[in-house]
Amino acid sequence: MSAGRRQERQAGDGGEPSMTEQAYNFAYLDEQTKRMIRRALLKALAIPGYQVPFASREMPMPYGWGTGGVQVSAAVLTPEDRMKVIDQGADDTTNAVSIRKFFERTAGVATTERTPEATVIQTRHRIPEAPLTENQILVYQVPIPEPLRFLEPRETETRKMHALEEYGLMHVKLYEDIARHGHIATAYAYPVKVEGRYVMDPSPIPKFDNPKIAGCPAIQLYGAGREQRIYAVPPWTAAESLDFEDHPFEASKADHPCALCGAEDSYLDEVIIDDTGGRMFVCSDTDYCRARREAGHTGAMGAPYETEAQA
Amino acid sequence: METASLGGGFADAPVDAARAFRACLNAMARPGRIETVAGAAPPAPLSVAAGVALLTLCDPETPVHLAGAHDCGAVRDWITFHTGAPFSGPAGAVFAVGSWAAVQPLDAYPIGTATYPDRSATLIVEMPGLTAEGGARLSGPGIRDSARLALPETAVFRRNAALFPLGLDFIFTAGDRLAALPRTTRVEDA
Numbered sequence: 001m002s003a004g005r006r007q008e009r010q011a012g013d014g015g016e017p018s019m020t021e022q023a024y025n026f027a028y029l030d031e032q033t034k035r036m037i038r039r040a041l042l043k044a045l046a047i048p049g050y051q052v053p054f055a056s057r058e059m060p061m062p063y064g065w066g067t068g069g070v071q072v073s074a075a076v077l078t079p080e081d082r083m084k085v086i087d088q089g090a091d092d093t094t095n096a097v098s099i100r101k102f103f104e105r106t107a108g109v110a111t112t113e114r115t116p117e118a119t120v121i122q123t124r125h126r127i128p129e130a131p132l133t134e135n136q137i138l139v140y141q142v143p144i145p146e147p148l149r150f151l152e153p154r155e156t157e158t159r160k161m162h163a164l165e166e167y168g169l170m171h172v173k174l175y176e177d178i179a180r181h182g183h184i185a186t187a188y189a190y191p192v193k194v195e196g197r198y199v200m201d202p203s204p205i206p207k208f209d210n211p212k213i214a215g216c217p218a219i220q221l222y223g224a225g226r227e228q229r230i231y232a233v234p235p236w237t238a239a240e241s242l243d244f245e246d247h248p249f250e251a252s253k254a255d256h257p258c259a260l261c262g263a264e265d266s267y268l269d270e271v272i273i274d275d276t277g278g279r280m281f282v283c284s285d286t287d288y289c290r291a292r293r294e295a296g297h298t299g300a301m302g303a304p305y306e307t308e309a310q311a
Numbered sequence: 312m313e314t315a316s317l318g319g320g321f322a323d324a325p326v327d328a329a330r331a332f333r334a335c336l337n338a339m340a341r342p343g344r345i346e347t348v349a350g351a352a353p354p355a356p357l358s359v360a361a362g363v364a365l366l367t368l369c370d371p372e373t374p375v376h377l378a379g380a381h382d383c384g385a386v387r388d389w390i391t392f393h394t395g396a397p398f399s400g401p402a403g404a405v406f407a408v409g410s411w412a413a414v415q416p417l418d419a420y421p422i423g424t425a426t427y428p429d430r431s432a433t434l435i436v437e438m439p440g441l442t443a444e445g446g447a448r449l450s451g452p453g454i455r456d457s458a459r460l461a462l463p464e465t466a467v468f469r470r471n472a473a474l475f476p477l478g479l480d481f482i483f484t485a486g487d488r489l490a491a492l493p494r495t496t497r498v499e500d501a
């Protein structure tokens with residue numbers, strides 16, 4: 001609450017604000033910017049998968065850090081929220097920690113690493129493994145929002161293609177994959193068609209996560225800062241990964257159980273563990289892995305949780 | 312401008328607007344869901360909920376069309392003082408406010424273009440009450456199976472949905488409560 005009572009300060013009014021400065025507005029952004037983003041979010045929900053333009057603001061962090069996601073989070077957060085921030089599934093990377101601290105400081109929100117306890121989750125490159133709920137909002141950081149960009153660099157043209165539902169080239173690109181590799185090689189940012197209409201870039205999540213977008217009880221919001229686009233998937237909405245009858249979509253992952261918690265249903269990162277090329281596969285979602293180990297699950301290379309905590 | 316128009320705004324704008332927007336977001340994301348809002352005390356005939364929605368979403372970049380009884384000096388002064396939004400006819404409106412009868416005809420408002428379907432009006436429709444009971448059956452994005460909301464009529468929303476991805480979006484208000492109906496919602500008679 002106290003953050004909201006601090007003196008209002010216009011973002012981007014000259015003078016680089018430091019992260020520790022006290023004279024910021026609630027959730028950092030000025031009210032006019034938040035209103036503009038909020039209007040864009042409502043239209044994004046009304047037109048699922050369609051990219052709404054917005055006037056992105058400079059944020060006190062580099063573009064690569066997900067300024068689009070940060071602006072969307074700033075526009076939706078309330079003082080009552082409990083926020084979680086993940087980067088590649090982990091809560092403890094520099095990027096995730098910085099964004100979490102930023103909102104602790106500017107919006108006074110509580111934070112958590114536990115997916116089920118979070119009301120707003122900002123993410124880069126993953127969807128949490130724990131099922132999301134009706135009481136949650138998932139905010140994606142998006143680097144390139146336009147799924148047709150690599151086929152057609154001109155914005156005026158891609159807009160027309162979306163308007164006319166001209167998605168044939170997209171299928172041709174995926175089919176070329178099949179011709180060359182025997183399967184669809186696209187493993188990240190695998191395009192989805194939302195509610196049978198707009199083809200959407202789900203951000204660079206692994207295609208393993210694509211099925212979680214469809215029919216999700218949570219509100220999914222996507223923010224691209226550099227490219228100035230906001231889009232959304234409302235709860236309980238269809239989102240179909242593009243595929244072919246003879247090559248159906250497959251949500252693949254490394255064919256191993258997690259070495260630490262034994263999970264067979266979670267997306268895995270390959271980790272090098274010694275100088276001799278030894279490696280293991282562990283959950284990319286660190287909170288999911290921890291929760292499983294806390295509950296007594298142990299993988300081939302994992303010590304029981306209590307022991308590990310004491311070490 | 313009368314001094315009365317200076318009152319009734321958000322006491323703590325950043326936080327009041329944040330809470331109000333969450334209600335609007337939830338309403339638009341889950342059509343038919345009724346949310347309660349607070350923080351505005353607008354002049355009659357504006358409801359609290361319509362006032363909250365205007366304070367949360369309007370500013371000098373969003374022309375507002377006041378329809379029927381809502382087009383009065385007290386409401387104009389209040390909106391001007393608290394939001395700075397200019398007033399417009401239906402064709403230039405980003406938002407419109409009024410009773411269901413007053414906001415007609417709906418084909419007077421912008422529905423967006425093929426390349427920019429987001430450039431469409433949002434109508435804030437003041438209702439005598441909001442209830443799910445006996446209401447129209449809603450389905451589509453944001454709704455798990457089906458939801459219910461009593462609407463002034465149904466055929467007009469089917470025509471609006473048929474325009475998708477173009478179309479109008481609606482926020483229904485009564486007292487301190489609001490619900491929303493985006494263009495994607497399929498509406499059937501109860």
Ligand SMILES: [Zn+2]
Nearest residue numbers: 258261283289
């Ligand atoms: Zn694990």
